Amino acid sequence: MREPTQAQVRRELDEGLPGFTPPRSVVVVGAGLAGLATAYELSRRGCEVTVLEAADRPGGRAYTLRQPFADGMHVEAGAMTITPHCHYVHHYARELGVEMDVADLVDSQFAYFMRGGFFGPDRDSIAGCDLPLTEEERHLDVPGMIKRYVTSLADELQPDIAAAEWHCTPRLAPYDEQSVYEVLRARGASPAAIDLMEPLFLEMRGGDLKSASALAWLRHEASPHSLSHADHRWSKIRGGTDRLPYAFAERLRDRIHYRKPVVRISQSDDDVEVTFLAHGRLQTIRAEHVVVTVPFSAIRHIDLGEARLRADKIDVMRRLKYSSIVRIYLQVRRQFWAGSAVSYSTDLPVRWLRDATPHGPGPRKILECLLTGWRARAVAAMTAEERVDFAIDQVETVLPGTREHFELGTSVVWDQQPHIEGSYILPEVGHERLMPVIRRPEGRVHFAGEHAGFEPNGGSMTFALESAARTVVELGQPV
Ligand SMILES: Cc1cc2nc3c(=O)[nH]c(=O)nc-3n(C[C@H](O)[C@H](O)[C@H](O)COP(=O)(O)OP(=O)(O)OC[C@H]3O[C@@H](n4cnc5c(N)ncnc54)[C@H](O)[C@@H]3O)c2cc1C
Incomplete structure (x- = not known):
């Protein structure tokens, strides 16, 4: 099976999935946005869908x-x-x-509180703080620093870095071998300037700039999702936010089964078996396919020994941060x-x-x-x-x-948070190599969710929903 491209997925979803023939039956594990969107698209096209959700509400991280x-x-x-x-x-x-x-x-009054005092991101405020900046940095405001160290690099890497469809080209590949910190230091940024810029690299918060992939960060900074593009x-x-998952759940009604944690998935040549807990008892259902949207941070709670996953998939499940x-x-x-x-x-x-x-x-x-x-x-x-x-x-x-x-x-x-156990993926150095493995279906077992997107950065509802659309397109193809 060939993986649909990012552009193809978008086109097919926007056009209402023309010519799509759904499988007869699918079990979806997880009622976060990825699971809900997958189930919504399949069920309205006549597929018999069962959504098993461990929690007592829909939405997962849309909470x-x-x-x-x-x-x-x-x-x-x-x-x-x-x-x-x-x-x-x-x-x-x-x-x-x-x-x-x-x-x-959009209208927030942003300021720093450091060393016991407030100051703004403007040049005069920064100059008054006696931070150990370089001589050149003393003449810049924080947006100016970002322009000098970040935007200029993204510009040098155009058009590859902001291409509508994500491909890691030979020009970009070296940046996946370097950390954000290394790249910023190599471009002359002082540690003090990095501290000032870091809050504006929002998606990196929680990550360590010394291990975060520079490539993933540059893709984000070059995209319209970058904080520097925020406007009205x-x-x-x-x-x-939970209005969105509840709107899906309203359409899916009793196809969603809450408090039903999945504990085992196995597959044969003809079908899959999904075992879950229901009021202290184990139950198993069969279907043609299963779509697993469980974050890899919590997937160890499911026994996948008989799921016929390839070794590199199991390896990536353990490694993803x-x-x-x-x-x-x-x-x-x-x-x-x-x-x-x-x-x-x-x-x-x-x-x-x-x-x-x-x-x-x-x-x-x-x-x-x-x-x-x-x-x-x-x-x-x-x-x-x-x-x-x-x-x-x-x-x-x-x-x-x-x-x-x-x-x-x-x-x-x-x-x-039970069954989630993390906030969102941290694309570390070398992340690019993991991405196709994370997304790849293993026979009748498919993978959707924030972590299984086309883009190197997670942490986004839209990438979770995109992964659902990709999985639905996949399910329309013969096994
Ligand atoms: C702090 C924080 C801030 C964020 N800010 C933004 C933002 O501003 N904008 C934005 O677009 N995105 C943001 N995100 C990211 C966004 O919330 C996620 O990318 C998206 O909601 C993920 O959806 P998902 O379906 O992939 O995963 P989840 O929402 O995690 O859904 C997975 C579901 O699977 C269930 N599950 C797990 N294990 C089992 C099991 N064994 N059996 C049955 N069910 C199981 C879980 O209970 C959960 O409901 C943020 C996330 C966090 C944590």
């Missing part, structure tokens, strides 16, 4: 937290921002009647700080602090702390109460009055 907050406020634990180029999110939002609002980050066309889902992210939310009685829609990058363990309810009706507010990497893993080891207390202490140094105005708090530790 809106509505409890324990007062006044109907909500926050996003996972996916939040959608760019105008998130083709598949817009496609399904239109089709399912899900509405959008302008993204929070960037959006979020009105009422919460996921970033660690913790989000801690503090509900406060009222806004006690000056300015609106604050968004601070800090040198504290709480790397990012922002107003998570910038357009809320007030007077209450929710402050969100984002921790990544080893800092996230450190607070993951605390109890839930300790974590909130730790965050209050940290935020108090940035926004005095936090403890006084605090009402309640909660947190989401992505490494500990």
Whole structure:
């Protein structure tokens, strides 16, 4: 079977999959966006689809937290921002009647809080901070540094780096052997300049710039999804990101089976067998195909010994890295700080602090702390109460009055979210070689999900949905 190309998948989905003949029966493992979109496309074309989901809700990492907050406020634990180029999110939002609002980050007041003080990304503020920058960097603002070290390199690598369809050409390949840090240092960036630019490489947060693939990062920075392109066309889902998975779930109704963790998958020449837990009992169903959307961070809970996977697939399942992210939310009685829609990058363990309810009706507010990497893993080891207390202490140094105005708090530790166990893939040096192996179907066992995309960067709803469309196109081909 030949893998459909990225362009072919998009064309076929946009045209309504003309000439598509669905398989008779398919089991989909996981009701995150990839699983839901796969099941939606197959079931409306007459395929007998069964979705087995370990959790008690649809959406996986498209997860809106509505409890324990007062006044109907909500926050996003996972996916939040959608760019105008998130083709598949817009496609399904239109089709399912899900509405959008302008993204929070568009109007946010971004500043750094480092060495105990605030400063902006402009040249004068940076000059006043006595950071160990090079002589040339002292004359630049942060966007200027990004232009000098990042955009200029992406420009040199055009048209390959921003091609509509992702191919790792010989010109690009060497960048997959180098880390982001190595490339930035080789272009003359000082460590202090890298610290200032890093918050704006959002997708790398949680990753270590010293092990992250420079190629994946450059692809992102050269794309319209790069933070430097944020404008009023960037959006979020009105009422919460979970409106999108719930809209799919409404269409799929009882084809989704919640609290049914899959524990074993096997295949023969003629079919697959999928075994799952149902109220403490093991049950097995047969189908022509199975689509596995489980993140590789949690796939070890499924016995794949008889699934006929090739050795390199099993190897990649073990090797793929996921970033660690913790989000801690503090509900406060009222806004006690000056300015609106604050968004601070800090040198504290709480790397990012922002107003998570910038357009809320007030007077209450929710402050969100984002921790990544080893800092996230450190607070993951605390109890839930300790974590909130730790965050209050940290935020108090940035926004005095936090403890006084605090009402309640909660947190989401992505490494500990059952059946997910990570936030999104970290494309490390050498990632390009893993990608075709991750996506490749193994006979009747297919793979969709954020990690199985065409693009080297994950962490995006649209890439998860694209992987679903790719799998559906695959399923229309003979085995
Ligand atoms: C902190 C964070 C911030 C993000 N920000 C953004 C953003 O701003 N914009 C954006 O577009 N994307 C963002 N993302 C990424 C986006 O959320 C994901 O790429 C996307 O939701 C992944 O969908 P998926 O279907 O591949 O996986 P998931 O949503 O993880 O779905 C997998 C499903 O499989 C289920 N499962 C696992 N094991 C089993 C089993 N054994 N049996 C049955 N079911 C099982 C899980 O319970 C889960 O429901 C963010 C993610 C995180 C974590």
